[in-house]
Amino acid sequence: MPHDVIMPALGMAQDTGLIVAWHKSEGDAVKTGDVLFEVETDKATMEVEAQADGFLNGVRAQAGEEVPVGNVIAQIGAEAAAPEASAASAAGPSPKLPQGASVIMPALGMAQDTGLIVSWHKNLGEAVAASDILFEVETDKATMEVESGADGFVAALLAEAGEEAPVGAPIAIISPEAPSNPVQLSQSSAASAPKAEAAPASANMPAPKPAEGAKPAPKAPAKPRADGRILASPKARRLALEQGLDLGCLVEAEHPQPYHVADLEVIKSLPATVPHTVFAQSRRLTAELAQDGFADFASWAVEAAGLSEANALLAGLAAASLGYETCTVAVELLGETRSFAARGSQLADITLAEADASPDILLRDLRMSRVTAVELGAEACPVLTLTRFGPGLLITLECAADHLTASEAVSLLSEFAGRVEQPLRHLL
Template identity: 65%
Template sequence: MPHEVIMPALGMAQDTGKIVSWLKSAGDAVKAGDALFEVETDKATMEVESPADGYLTDVQADAGADVPVGNVIALVSDTAEDSGSAAQAPVDAGGSDDASLPDGKAVIMPALGMAQDTGVIVAWHKGLGDAVAAGDILFEVETDKATMEVEAGTDGFVAALLAEADEAAPVGDTIAIISPEKPANPVQRSIADGGAAKPAATPDPAPKAKGEPKSSPKKAPKAQAFTSADGRILASPKARRLALEQGLDLNRLVEAGHPQPFHVADIEVLSTMPAQTAGQTAAPPRRLTADLPTDGSCAFTEWATENTDLQDANAILAGLAAASLGRDTAIIAVESFEQSRAYTVPAGPFSAITKAEDDSAPDLILRDLRLSRVSTVDLGEEDAPVLTLTRTNSGLTITLECAGHHLAASAAVTLLSEFAGRMEQPLRHLL
C-alpha cells in the first residue's frame, strides 16, 4: 500500500511550503528516514524524510512550487511505476459553507510527522470569544507518537472553533479562526456532524406569562478531580516544568478539586491562589534509598547481550525501571557521564523497547553512576523522578529523588522497592 508524503506544517501561521529542491527523483529507491526534499517557509528550511521503504512515485510538485500544508505531493510505493492516485484537490479550509465563517487568521491542524494524516484534539485551552496572544496555548493535539501544545500564533479573539475535543482533524485543515476584533457571532462546529454550525450563544427565552412559576437556576456540576491509580498527579511536561520553575505545588490544584491532567492554564490559576498558611505546607521533596547486597543486573545484561538479540544495556535498564513504574507505556531517560538516551518502554518483553524521540519528556530518569567514584547523591528534585545507581563495597545503592507532586508517598515506596528487587534479581522481570 502506498504511503503518502505530505507538505508538513512547520508553524501555526504557515499555510503553504515552498519546495526548495528534490533530493530524490521519481522512481528512485528510498529507505525510511531518507531525505526526499527540502521545504522552506518564512521561518525555517528543513529536510522532509521518507515515511517508509519503497520507491518515490507520483511526484505532484516541482522545485520552486508553493504547496498548501497537508497536500499530498508524492507517494512512496512498492514499485517504481506511478499509480496516478496521488492527485489531490486543494485542502478545504474547515468544512462546508465557508461563507458563514468569520474573517480572521486560520489555525490549521499541524503535521507532527510525515506518516501523520490526522491529529486528535485532546483539549481546547481557549473558548469562543476569548482573547488570545500569539504565544498562548490554544489547544493540545495528539498523534500516535506524541502529544504537543499548540500556540495561537497571532493576537486576537477566538472567532471560530471547527472541531471538538477528542475529534480527529485532517492535517492542514482549518480547525479554528482568530479574528483581530471580538466576534459578534462566533461559530462552533463539530467534525462529527459534518461541520454544521452550532449556536454560539443561547437565545433569549420567550417572556413568561404572568403567574408562571420561575424555575430556579441549576448549578453546574463541579468538575471531578481525577488522579491516576498509581497516585501520580497528571500534568503536561510544560505544566510540570513551569510549576517547578515557579516553586508551585501541583498538589494544591488536586486539593482544590481542579480536574486532571493539568496544563499551562492551570499553572496560571495555581500562581494566583492565596499563599498557604502554616497548616497548608506544600508536600516536601522525597528522597528514599535502598541498599542491595548484590547487583544482579550486570550478570543478567552480560548474558542477554551474548545470548539474545538484546544488545543495548541501557535499554535493559530502562525496561527494568519502566516495569517498576507500573504503567502501560513509559518514557525512560538513561543517563551516564553526561550522555542521555530516552527509550519508549511498553509493558511486555525487552524486545518491544524502542528509542524515543529526542525531544520526548521522560516519565522517569535513571542515572547510572556505577562506574564513577560518587557514592552518595542528594541533588534535589528535577522535572521527573530520578533513580540514581551508585556502587558500594560489595553491592549497590539506589536513590530515588522526586518532587512531592511527582509521586505520592506510597507510589514512591512502591517504585523504589520494585526496582530494587529487579536490580537484585532481574529474572523476576521475566516471570
C-alpha cells in the same frame, strides 16, 4: 480506504486525552512515522505518529480540546480532500440512536436551566437495574445521584462527564436488550444526532430521587486527595519546577484537577499573599543490593537476544517497575541523557523517544562514577539513581510527595530493585 486516526490510550485508567498541538495541518502530505499531534494526560505527554502514508483530512478536534480515548479525530486518505469534502468527512454521518427509554437531565431547583454531569456510574453496554445509580449531577445548589429508572442495558450516553446538559434533555438511553453498537456522544454531537425511536410505554422514566443526605455543593469543587497527591501532567510539573511555581496553590484555590500547562497561568494570577513557590515535601528511599545482577544480564542479552543497548535495558526495567502501559524513561549516564519510549511489557518494545519528550521517570546510572550516595532532592519527575555499594548496588528513589504516594514510592523502588538484582524476572 482512509485510515482513521484515533485518540490513543497512554494509561490503563485514561478516559480522555488533551490535544496539545497539531504538527500537521489539514491537507498536508504525511508519511508513516511522521508526528501528527501531541497529546497530554495526567500521566504523560506523547507525540502520536502517522500509521499510514497519505494526506491528513477530516480533522475533527483542535488543539486544546479533550477527546475520549478511541474516538476518531482525523483520517489519512490517498489524496487531499477538498475543504467541503473534508468538512463532511469530519462531521461524519450522525449515528442512529438505539431504541429504549430515555434518561433526561433532571431539575434540582425551580431556577435551574442546566446540570453538570460529575460522573457516570455505569459504562456503555453495561446491564442496569431500575434502581441502579446511573450518574451524578451537580448544579450551583445541590448534588444528586440519578437512578437508571428502567431495567436493561446502557445503549447510549449522550453527554460526557464534565459537560453541562439542559434540563429535560435526554442524556442516556436504556435499551431492553444488549446493544450491538452502543453510542457515545458529547452534548454538541448529540444535538445533531437522529432522535431515538420512541420507548415502549412500560419504560417511562420515573422522576429521579435525590441522593440520601445530599447537601448543597460549590460548583466544580477541587477536593484534595486523601493521600495528598496532586494530579498533573508531567509537562505541567516540569514547567512548574522550571518557573518556581507550586501546584499546591491550585489545590488551596480549589482549582479542578488534573492540572495542565494552561493552569500555570492561574497560579501566576493568584493574589500575592498566596505563596507560589512552596514545594511539596519530598520523599527519599534507598535499597541496598548485595550483588549487581544487571551486568551479567546485559552480557547475556547481547549474546542471546542481540539487545546491545544497555541503557534501553535499564529503561525497560524502570518502565516495568513504574507500571504504566506506556511511558517515557530518561537514562542519564555521566552527563549524557537518552530518552526511551516503553509501549509494552517486552524489552523489544523499548525504542528511542522523541528528543523533547517529557519523561515519566529519570534513571541516573552512576555506577561508573566515584559517587557512592546521593541526596539531590525532588525534580520534575521521580528519579532513580544507581551507585556502587561494595560488590553490589545502592538504589535511591527521590520524588516529590505529589508525584507518588508513600505506598507507590515503596512499590516502585521494591520492584526496580528486584528487577536489577534478578533481571530475568522481567522476562517471566
